[in-house]
Amino acid sequence: MIRVPVLSPKGKPLMPAKASRVRRWLKAGKAKVVHNDLGIFQVQLTQPPSGEETQDIVAGIDPGKLFTGIAIQSAKTTLFLAHLKLVFKNVTKRMNQRAMMRRGRRGRRINRKLPFDQRSHRQHRFNNRRGNKIPPSIRANKQLALRVIQELSRVYPFQDIVVEVIKARGDKGFSPAMVGQYWQIEQLEQAGYTVHTQEGWHTSTLRQYLGLPKSKNKAEESPAAHAVDGICLAASQFMRYRQIKGRSGTFNGGIAVTPCQFAVISRPPICRRQLHLMIPSKGGLRRNYGGTVTRHSGLRKGDYVKAEKAGITYYGYVSGDTKTKVSVSDANWKRLGQFTAKKVQLLQRNTGLVSTVGLSNLTTLNFDRLNCREVEVSGTV
Structure with a gap:
């Protein structure tokens, strides 16, 4: 059963609830749908809750060079995957x-x-020749993961994060996945999270044990x-490896x-x-290029909009x-197309993130293909 994130009337994240219960809340007017920058469907209570106790929830981050995986997990259910x-x-x-x-400008400026x-x-x-700088490409990778974690902490009540660390062979300075991993851990700790680390072989062992x-x-x-x-990675906080004397070990929990x-999730x-x-324009006439400004008031590049054309609605x-x-x-x-400006309606301002939210049935190896489909976030569960 899918769990829906729940916020208190003051915006504090509470334990997620079953979709059936959230449906009854919405029908009775006890909750309302609220939006977030990640496009996750969530509700906010309109009345004070009976309690604000929460269970242990852990976030797991599997960093990489081109892709990163994030999971929010409790002992009883998987709450979110990204x-x-x-x-x-x-x-x-x-x-x-x-x-x-820059080289071109210097070449034109200097009379040789x-x-x-x-x-x-x-x-x-x-x-500007410091030796402890983080390359911009790696910094951008880590900052995107940090941004997503910060947004998730406003939706789910967690403080513990498990990050996978790697040990590259040879010169450590040439491994993009390794260069910024400790910088990322430092940034997470400065943001107030409790960070745990785990090596890749342990992650692989847990995945095989769980049959994922x-x-x-x-x-x-x-x-x-x-x-x-x-x-x-998140499961490592709920499961402990125990070595059995004379035999192979097993996991407790x-x-x-x-x-x-x-x-x-990606950047626009x-x-x-x-x-x-790339080169100066002739005659001093400059063409507008780049930026988020458009010629139509109220719309910027990256805004999430609703557009209509030939009787068909596009998002x-x-x-x-x-x-x-x-x-x-x-x-x-x-x-998707070019639409008349008058038929384009703003739904959400540019948040710096582009998110496609669907459903996941990631359970065991019995699933040959993952059942993932896109869903449109609406006012009901």
């Missing part, structure tokens, strides 16, 4: 473009026909790709893996504003605009 599409490649590409454009001591070389204003499926396709947008490891909400691929694209994100129309794209940033 598959994060990281921005490593996109940030790396933009940093290379920035360096190339002059002697070296007469050229307009500017001295550095500060020591694991996809070989790392890019697959399903719970079996990375979120399943998040479940095993256990968890129940149940259907839950599953989300694929919005380009930053550029006065000139998506603002991805561009023309003089009279607005481009709307889906969660994968594929254009």
Whole structure:
């Protein structure tokens, strides 16, 4: 049975409730639907609850270079699963473009026909050669995971987080998944969470013991790709390994893996504003490029909107605009169409996140294919 997140009248996260109970609350007016930046369906009580006691809930993070899996788990149920599409490649590409454009500007500014001591070389204003910097691509990966965890803590009552750590062979500075892992742990601890670490071999052992499926396709947008490891990481706080004398060990304790909400989360691929694209424009005429501003008041790029065309209603994100129309794209940033601005209705401002929420039946190896489908968040459960 799927559990629905519940908030107190003051906005404090409480223990999630069964969908049937939430349905009765909504029908009786004891609760109302509230929205969050992750698109998770949740309700808020309109009357003070009978109690605010909570059970032990743990979050598991399986970090990676291109994808990250997150799970929210209690001993009795799986509450939430997420598959994060990281921005490593996109940030790396933009940093290379920035360096190339900087070299081009310096080349145009410096008159190389002059002697070296007469050229307009500017001295550095500060020591920018520190050796303990986090690369921007890795920092962006870790900041996305931190943002999602902070949003989840406003929905589910948890403080304990288990993060998987790896030990790369050879030079540790060339492993993107390892470079920023301790920086991420430090950021989580500074945010007030209790962080535990676990190595990958322990996660694999727990996954085999629980009988959970694991996809070989790392890019697959399903719970079996990375979120399943998040479940095993969180399960380590409810299960302990015990060695039996003269025999192999076993695990004490256990968890129940149940259907839950599953989300694929990414950053909207919005380009930053550029006065000139890659080279200066001729005649001093600059073309508007990048940024979130559109020519239609009340709409920005990344806003979640409702658009209508030919009697068909579409839900998506603002991805561009023309003089009279607005481009709307889906969660994968594929254009759904161009719509007249008057027929585009704003539903939610740009939160910096793009989320597709569905249902997951990640239970045991008996499931050959995961039953995942997209659902539209509405006013009922």
